[in-house]
Amino acid sequence: MAALYTVLVLFSAVFVAGFILLVMGAINFHFSNSEIPPGVNQPVKLRIIHIILISRAVVGKILENIGICSQVSFVRYMQRGKALGEDPKxxxxxxxxxxxxxxxxxxxxxxxxxxxxxxxxxxxxxxxxxxxxxxxxxxxxxxxxxxxxxxxxxxxxxxxxxxxxxxxxxxxxxxxxxxxxxxxxxxxxxxxxxxxxxxxxxxxxxxxxxxxxxxxxxxxxxxxxxxxxALDFNLPSYQQNRRVPLLFRERAAFYVLQYLNGDALHVQEVLEGSHIPINIKLNYKKWVSPDNIPKKFKVRAYKPHVLLDCTSRVYETVKRFxxxxxxxxxxxxxxxxxxxxxxxxxxxxxxxxxxxxxxxxxxxxxxxxxxxxxxxxxxxxxxxxxxxxxxxxxxxxxxxxxxxxxxxxx
Missing domain, CATH: 3.40.50.1820 (Alpha/Beta hydrolase fold, catalytic domain)
Structure with missing residues (x-):
């Protein structure tokens, strides 16, 4: 009985230590990689929500690595929330x-x-x-x-x-x-x-x-x-809010590639704008251009982006954009x-x-x-x-x- 108690105590200690490390890692990632602009109301609340989401993703990755379930499945499960029951109205x-x-x-x-x-x-x-x-x-x-x-x-x-x-x-x-x-x-x-x-x-x-x-x-x-x-991930808002929770610029590109191809192999090309040929980008410039964004939205930390061309190999995978x-x-x-x-x-x-x-x-x-x-x-x-x-x-x-x-x- 004493041996079982000792095992349970050790297991609890390991669990608590792991939980503390997880939270500390999530906090470190949040402060190292995110930015809360001063105009956001209740910034501490947003930070806490983001740290919880990071922790959830990390746990999902751990479970995926040990073969229990995929990270995506775990996050989807955690998002479901509790059943609300009947509604009187x-x-x-x-x-x-x-x-x-x-x-x-x-x-x-x-x-x-x-x-x-x-x-x-x-x-x-x-x-x-x-x-x-x-x-x-x-x-x-x-x-x-x-x-x-x-x-x-x-x-x-x-x-x-x-x-x-x-x-x-x-x-x-x-x-x-x-x-x-x-x-x-x-x-x-x-x-x-x-x-x-x-x-x-x-x-x-x-x-x-x-x-x-x-x-x-x-x-x-x-x-x-x-x-x-998905032509231009360097419009003013993408630059200004690139590290603002709850959606980072990189994650926006990641998600649209997941939807398109089921992978994110060319996320870097999408972010830098080298996934679509220049002639096609110019064809859509009348609709997708920072010139069409009101000036007041370009005041905060925006720099015009140089158009980059792309290889036919990359374009072939994302042309449905x-x-x-x-x-x-x-x-x-x-x-x-x-x-x-x-x-x-x-x-x-x-x-x-x-x-x-x-x-x-x-x-x-x-x-x-x-x-x-x-x-x-x-x-x-x-x-x-x-x-x-x-x-x-x-x-x-x-x-x-x-x-x-x-x-x-x-």
Missing amino acids: LFIQDMWFEEVPVRIYQPKAPSANQRRGVMFFHGGGWVFGSLEAYEKLCRFIARESESVVVSVGYRLAPEHTYPAAYEDCLNATIHFMKDIEHYGVDPANVIVCGDSAGGNLAAAVSQTLAGRTDLPKLRAQILIYPGLQ CEPNLCPLLAEDAVVHQLPESFILTCEYDVLRDDGLLYKKRLEDNGVRVTWYHLEDGFHGIINSFNSDWFSFPSGKRGLDNIVSFLKSL
Whole structure:
């Protein structure tokens, strides 16, 4: 018995020591590699969240190295969170639209009129995110806007590469629109919505449906700090916020490559801009250029980037970056001018800020009505923390309230 007690004590000591080393390593990595701009509200809170995320990734890597599970699987599992149970104001049902899992949130209160429908595509860099991880957010949108919300559990990279996620979101949306009256939704009031990678998918789906004559027109699109291009990772926001949590510049390139090819072999070329031939970059310069970014967003630590050419070998692996279904910012004007009314949310301290600003300009130049909301103290992912107890940020709630107000105005 004494020997067993000794073993347990030693095991506990090793576990505690390992945990302390893990946390110390995560703290060291955070302070060595990240930067919290002075304009961010509650910086200590953001630091703690980032350190927790780093620790989670490290544990996942350890488990992968000893053969228990992959790092990606572990992080996905940890993101799921606890089950929320029933909601007194919502009917919640898991279903399949074609072969795509969806979770439908329908308000219980009776309505004299047909409701609006919101197709929601979650973020997570096309690699992470799930129906469970976005449960609180979708419940909030459904309750507060009194809308039917359909959250789409699209296939994830690197197991399922482009265009799997896009096809799932498109197919789920078409299925919903064809069976829309079953859910008490007005066919003329369907909105696509997504954050980050989900914003990319919402923009791509909206563009595809813009030319369809066999379906009702989308009423609006809501793009929450969307990633919309992969040609230039040296735009002002990518330089200024390259080390700002929760999305580093390098990770943004890593995720889009994971989505494209299931690997990140050419991440360095993508970061330096040597993945796309100069002639192609010049062809898209009218749309993807720092010249189209308002001057006030270029004041903070921005240096113009020299255009670099690329080898045919690298370009061959990433040439699909020029497809609008992957990079919606590159769609032709003939498509863009058909798009529905739009809401775009951007954050000052987000590498993807300029993707949203460039798309806002493109939409407005093509006569599309745009409601733009900019969080001056916001960072990437801030909306997700709106209801995370101690880890919530007031500006994230402000952004979400503006999204709900936009929905209620439709």
